[in-house]
Structure formats: C-alpha cells, structure tokens
Amino acid sequence: MKIRTRFALIIVIITVVLAVVLSMCNLLYDFAQQDYYLESADSIINDFTKWNDINSQRNLGPFAERYIQLLAKDLGYIVRRDFLDNRKDYDYLTGNKELRKMLFDSTYINELQVGYAALIERDDKIILCSDMSDEGVNVKEWLAKCDVILTEGYKSLDNTDSLNFYYEYTSPDTPRDPDNEYASAFKIPDTNLVLLYSLSLEDYLQPINAEMSLKRESEAKRIMRLINYEFSQDRKFSAIYSVLSVLIIYIFAIPIILRFSKSITDPIRKLRDEVSKLGRGQFNINLEAKGSDEIRDLIVSMNYLGKELADFTENLKTEIMQRQRMETEISIAHRIQEATLPKIGSDFVFKGFDLGVKLLPADKVAGDFYDFFYCADKLALAIGDVSGKGISAAFFMAIAKAIMHNTILQISEPDKVLTEVNRLLSQRNDANMFATVFVGFFDTLQSEFVFANAGHDNVLLIKVDGTIHEIGEHQKIPIGFLPKSSYISEKIKLEKNDILVFYTDGITEAHSPDKEFFGLDRLKSLIRNNLNMKPQELCDHIVDNVDAFEDHKFYDDITLMIFKKT
Template sequence: MSRRAVSITTISSLIMTLACLLVASVFFERISIGIYEQMETSITGSALQNADHALLEKIILETEEALDQIEDPAAEYSSHEQEYLLNFAKIQDSQDYKTLWNYFNTTRKSTESTCFVLVMLRPRENYWVYVMDASDYNVIPCGTLLLDDFSQYDGHPGKEFDGFVTISPTYGRVRTDGVPAYIDEEKDIYAYLLADIPISEVRQKGYLFILNTAVLAIIITALSCIFVYLAVKKTAVEPINNIAEKAEDFVDSYEKRYGEHLETHIFEELYNGDVSELQNLSRSLSSMELETNSYIKDIDRLAGEKARTNTELEIATRIQAASIPRNFDDYKHISEFELYGDMKPAKAVGGDFYDFFLLDDTHLCLVMADVSGKGIPGALYMMVSMIAIKTRAEQGGNPSEILRYVNDRLSANNSVDMFVTVWLGILDINTGHVIAANAGHEYPAVADENGTYTLMKDKHGFVCGGMEGVRYKDYEFDIPRNGRLFIYTDGVPESANNNNEFFGTDRMLSALNQCSDKNPKQTIEHVQEEIEKFTEGAERFDDTTLLCLWYKG
C-alpha cells in the first residue's frame, strides 16, 4: 500500500503538472493568436482607412479584369508562369500601382509587419490572386496565384478573413490576418488587405517560461509528495492496515455468522489514535458488526420481495405497452390519411395513453388522454379509462356524449380521487371535417396545407372522473388537404431541463414547423429529439405522449 501510495502520488503530481502545462500552452496559444489577430486587423484597418480608395478599387478591378480574360488562370499559371504574369505587367508598371505600393510599404514599416499583401480570394476556384505585395524581400508580382484547398475554409467571403500561421524561411512562424479591402458579391470579388507578423520569438519565450514553471512545479511537488507520504504512512496507512486485517477476519467469519447468527467482537478497541476520521471508522465498524447478523435475515427477506415486485412491474409494463395501439401499418391501405404515435412513460409504467380506431368506413376516432397518477395506480386507471372510451365510442354518438358517459362511469366509484384529461375527436376521412370535445386536456395543434402549425385554443370542459353529471361541448374544425393534426399530453410542453426551464408550446410549435415535409413518424421522432436536446438528460417527471395525423384528402 505504501508503494502504491507513492506511485499514485507521483503519477497524480506529474499528471497535474502536465495538465497545467497543457492548459497554460493552450491559453498562451489562444491569447497570442488573439493578440496578433487584433494587431493585424488594427494595422491593416488603419492603413486601409487612410489609403486612396478610388486608386485601390481601380487596381483591384483592373487585376480582376485581366484575370477574367484568361480562360483557365490556374492551368495557365502552372504551365506558363512567365507568359501568364505578362497579362498583369502593365498594371504593376503603372504609376497608380507604384503610388499605392509606396503608401502601403511606407505605412508597413511603421508597424511590426514584415509585409502588407493585397489579395483577392476565390474559394470556388481554390486559389488566391496577389494584387500587391508591399514588402522589402521577395516581392510577389501582381497576378501571382497561390493554389489552395478551400474546402475547410472557416472564413466568410465578404465579411471576415480566416487568419492562419505559416513558416517563413526568413522570419520563422508568421501570423497572417487582415480586413476586407473591396467586396462586390455580385461580381464575386473579395479583396483583402493582409499583414504578416513574425511570432516565433514571442512563442519561444512563452514556451520557455512555461517549461521553467513546469520544472519548478515538479520539484516542489516531489518534495511535497515525500513529506505527505511520510506523514500519511505514520498517521493513516499503518492504522488502516490494522483495520484491513480486522476486516479480513470479519469477512472470514461471514459464513459462520450467516449460518448460526452468532455475534462477533472483532472491531472492539480497534483504533486508539487521534485521527478523527479513523476513530469514526472504528466506531462505525463496531456498529456495523453488532447489526450485521440481524440485517442478514432482513436482506434475504427483502431480496425475495424485490424479485417478486420487479417481476410484477415488468409484466405490468408489457401489458400497458401492448394496450397502446401501434398497428399503424394496418391503416396503410387507407389513402386518405397517415398517422403515427408514441408514448414514453416517466416511470416503468405511466398514466398517459392515446388511441385511434375506425368507427365505420368513413370516420376515425382519435383519443389523447392523461391520467392524474403515475406508476401502477396510474396504469390501472389508464386501462379502465381507455376501455370505457373505446367501448362507448363504438356505440356511436358525438364526442361530448362519449365524454359525458365516460365521466359518469369513472366518477361513480372513484374512491382513489383520480381523474383523466381527454381530447377526443372524430374525423370524417372523406372531407377532413373534425368534431371534437376537450375534457381539460392540452390544446391540439393543427397545420394548414403548407405544414404551418398553430394551436387551436378550444374551450376546455371539466376532467373526466372529477364529479358526475358534467356536460361537455362539441366544437368543429376542418383539416385541409395535406394538413396535419398533432395532439399530445402535458409532458411535452412541461419537459424541463436542469435549469427548471420548460420546453413549452412555443418550442413545440417551432419543432413541428420544421417538419412541414415530413411524415407523421418523422414528425414525432423530430419533436422527441428536440425534447431530448432541450432537457439534456434531466430526469423526467411526467409521461410524454404524442400522436400525429397527416390528412391527405
């Protein structure tokens, strides 16, 4: 244990030192890049502000015009570079070009930059075009192409330039960045004034500082580890070894204690030191020893009960899952509509349910309901409610009549004070006309022929099962051809993230409106994905149940 403690302490210290070194390097890298980026955009922006913009635009357009007269600039430049550059010689020899070059080069010399470069960016053709290189060494001629791969380019032509670092044989590591000089998106012209600033020396000093700091940290850590090791060995490791030996004796007597239920006194007077944590551990082990024998019987009994409960719960889950209709393929032969639904219980079993069934050849009944309870009680109440609704609906009548019957049945012997909210609608599949009634449930969402969803804020009746004699009111609406109907339980808008923010109906409608070209199954899956992204793995406290119908007409 002592050797392991030394190893763990040493490795942990090295890891912490390396982590600090890595973090420092990353921060230094980001800070230095940020500083140079600000410096380069600042000096190029200042130079550009004081430049002759008319002259700048004239030279850029002349270069663009000369470039456009070449059928394949990249191929011509690669095969006949000297002949290619003759197309731009007149521009470079002009007095206007020399005037602008002298201005940029003079301005550059008052900064840290090794050169000012005026370039045109052509991401589609995968090359740069040098318009002007204001520097003292290796001046690049006007019209020179720099072939590049822009497939991973992060910048946005016309708005920003994606800076980068290159290796120069003269200056070492060089940072390049700048600002837009002339942009004409209609003509696909994106010209930038860039500056190069050497950064190798500064980075070397930064890395040397980090390295010296790391070495010092390792030395200090090593000395600290030696001191901590000696102290821990004396005050903790040796007593713990003694406790471990007693614990082994306690484990070795397990079978005897389990079989004969005999008491032991292994942990009495186990530790007499001054470390409060070990004193507490010693007392805890003594208490554990006194209670273990009685726990053995209780654990055996509870294990059997838990096994039976888990089996019953698993059976209940299967029964409930089988009661929720998922026979969507049985309706594929009906061309007038397509539907899909899903239910995710917050616990192993839940209280939400949906249902759909044909009342006759032309009428489809749609049900979405939410029982007030959860778990096994909610599941039982859900089954009773579901059977009552379907049985009464198949006998005929309007939604209000069906809900009135269901409410009276559920209220008659409601000794558990549970209730269920229900939205029930009957769709004429030939016309898209819907007759519906709402017993305290969420507003349905209806989409027009373009797939745009809005909430239909219908009038709510009282919940079913609350009290007898409640009357419900029908209302009617039409689903247009290619329109959609989306019904759900309150578990959808009330899904919460770790900050206790609700998903809400606005986010739900936003998710639905992203599905104008999707079928019902894709729509349900997309809404569920949006809920998962929003909640970020937070624990769910309510069932989420959804049903979507696409009326094709």
C-alpha cells in the first residue's frame, strides 16, 4: 500500500475514532445534564407545591377561620331564634333531627366533611353533634378526652362570649397537622348553650390544593416534556454537528495530508529511481538532500553509497584488469614452463628403453619438474619438487631446472651435479627456497643406472618378477637448503623389463575428501597390477587413479616419470 494511502487511511481512522469518542462523551454529558435538569425541575415543582400549599393555607386560612366564626355565630342565633324561641327547654333540642341535619350539613363543603359541630349544654352534656356517637356524652368526660387547649378554651368561655383557637387533634384514626385544626366556640346568648365548631384547614383547603396539584402535575409533565424535547433536539444538532465537523476536517485535512505525504513520498520515489540506477550499474547519483531529516539522511547516505560503489567498482575493475593481466602472465608462464619440460615426441629416439612422463600442476604453474635428455650415450633423468606452490615455486623451479640442465651437460656424476647445483642455488637464497631432486644417468651401452638423491622420494625399482625396491635412501638434504651440502652417487644394473618409477609427493600425499593419504603402498599396488602397460599408459593410469582418489581436486603438483628397460 502506498504511503499516501496509508496516511489518508490513518487520518480517516483517527478522525472517525475521535469523532465517535467526542460524540459519546458529549452524549453522556448531555444525558447527565438532562437528568440534572429533570431532577432540578422535579425538585423545584415539589418545593413550589409545598410552598403553594402553605401559601394557600396562609392566605386562605383566615377566610376559613372567619367562616366558622360566622357559622358558629349564625347557627347560634338560628338555634335561639328558630328552635328555642325564648324557651329554656333544652330537651326540645335533644335529638332534633332538623337541627342535627343543619349542624351536620354545615360541616360539609363540596361534599367533603371538613369540620365538627356540637351543641353543648354547659357543664352538662352534648345535646347535638355532627358525630352522633358523641351526643349525650357528659361534657366533662368529653373534654377529658379532648386536647388541653380545647379544655382550657372551653373553661375560658366563662369570661367571654366567643373564643377562637387552634388546637391539636389527637384522634389516632385520622392524624392531622396540629396547626390545621381551628376551633370556634360561641355562647348562645341568653342560654346555657355553647355551639362549638372545629374545622380542618387541610380538609377545607383540600379541593383547592387538589386542583393545584393537578395543575402542578400537568405543569411538571409539560416542563419534563420541554426539557426532554430540548435535549433531544440538542442531541440531533450534536450528531449533525459531529458529522459536519468530520466532513469539514476531511475537506480541509485530506488535501493537506496528500500534500504532506507527497513531500515524503516524492524524495523517496526519486531515491527509488536513483537506487534502481544503482542496480543498473549507474553509481554516480547526486540527489538534492531535501525532505524530512530522516529522508535527508537517507539521501546523503545513498549519495555516499553511490560514490563508494563507484569507487569500489572502479577499484574492482582495476583489480580485475590486474588479475586478468596476472592470469595472462601466469598463462604465459605456464606455457613457458610447459615448453621447458621435454616431451616424448616422434623424433625422440629410445635407445634400449621406454619412457613415460606426466606432470599435472595443482595451479596453472607447477613447482614440480622433470627432465630427460641424452648426454652422449647416457640418458640423464631428473625429477624435482620445489618447496611451496604457485608462482614462487614455479620461478624457483625454472631456475633450478635450468641450472641443473646446464650442470648435467658439464658434469656426468650425479652427486657432483647435485653439489654444484646446491652451491649455485644457495647463493642469495633469501627466501630459503629449496627443492628435492633425484637425478640419474642411464648408460644405454652398459645398462647401468647411476643416481643421487637430494631429499627426494625414493625411486621405485620394479623387477621382472614384480618385486619392488626403493632406491636412493641417502638421507641427503634438498638442494638450496644449506650452501655446503654433499651428496652420494649409487649405481645399479638394470635388466630387461626393469622399471624405474620417479614420482613426487603429490602422488603419495594426495588425499581423499576423508583425509586419507593415497600412500606409497597404493602406488606400488597399482604398478604391480599393471606391469604389462607401456610406461606412458601406466603414467596416465596412475594419475587418473590419483585424480579420482582426490575427487578431481589437486592439492599438490603431481609428477610421474616411468622408465622401462627394454
């Protein structure tokens, strides 16, 4: 996914998440605020109702008090005028249904009994009462059950014609607010009668309060509806506002994001193009370092990398050219070296013998050498192995072989040849190079072989009967190692079909991938089993076996020279 797309996606996700989170917070706050307003409204309405009840009681209470005062007074006069008519017969009043009904009805307002009325004969009994169960009850007994204030108030009628007071209504069946009971007592003039009225202000005002309560509920519902409506509207606007905010953010933010991401991706794109040039081998990149710090660092690094790669490639080219030149020179050296080694060509004359040779260098040039050539009637044979490998060994080998060849041409005794060659090679031999050499002369007339050994592997002499002897165990040091070394010569008589095998340690010390040495015994066995082969065939056969044994990886030069007396 492209960086720009990623940026855009990230911003969209962040914006949506932010919008959702903010909307949720706003919604939660909105609900909390709504609850608060509803509770507050409810509280205010309840408080207002209580206050209103109290207020109505305070404002309307005096009318109620006045009402019962007047009622008591009026009824008192009605009793005296209409029912007593100057008669002192209170028994007439006792059980008077019409008066009782009047008393009873007077306690009702709006079909609700709100008061208590009693016609009392002072210091005697209750004559009539809105509560019939109290009729005939002795006043003293009745007062004993009443509130102290009522009792005291009743007594104080001795000094006044009428009395108005609040008292505590103690009935357990209908508990009331103490202050809500108002009483008015009126002494009916010229009689011993008292008309007592009591009124529950609460009951009296109940219809008004009931209507107010209904209005309050209605108002409360209206306010709640209003609050809920207001908040739901507010939430709708919030949702629309959130969506619009997000859209506005997108409208303004997306171009900014795209521009911002472009400022990042453009240098990267350029860098990518330049890097692809690197892949095509165009290392000279020089990008302008701009963009963020990281991008600038990257560009500087890439410029540096390009320069380094350019330098490295240039060096590599030089190196390759040098290597190619060296390879060429080594190839030339190889050809020169090969040319210095004698070949058994068609023009070579075998004088009573057959010969086979094989030299396989481990590298292009060898440190091994062999030589054979005629000196009058003698065939000079030499094989050598220079210490080390590669160019240095090949160089030393070329010198050693050349000196030896010339020395042999002048001296025909092997020990003296080696002594002289050693003397010459030891001079100025600062690198301490040395070579093991086996040199011998085969007298073609006498069939004698005279030889000397300078630290080289013994030569194998295979007799006709298959027995193998090692010759040249002289324990003499290699040439070039010490300036003053002497060597010894040895002479043997060769018979028909006797074989001499000259070899270097590249054969016996050849090792398999399992680090097993080819060894002298394996070489001897190979020779013994192939005595019928011609010398060159045997050479090739042995080298092929060594090659296979080493799994076709030569670790050292291999040289083999096989001489057969015919």
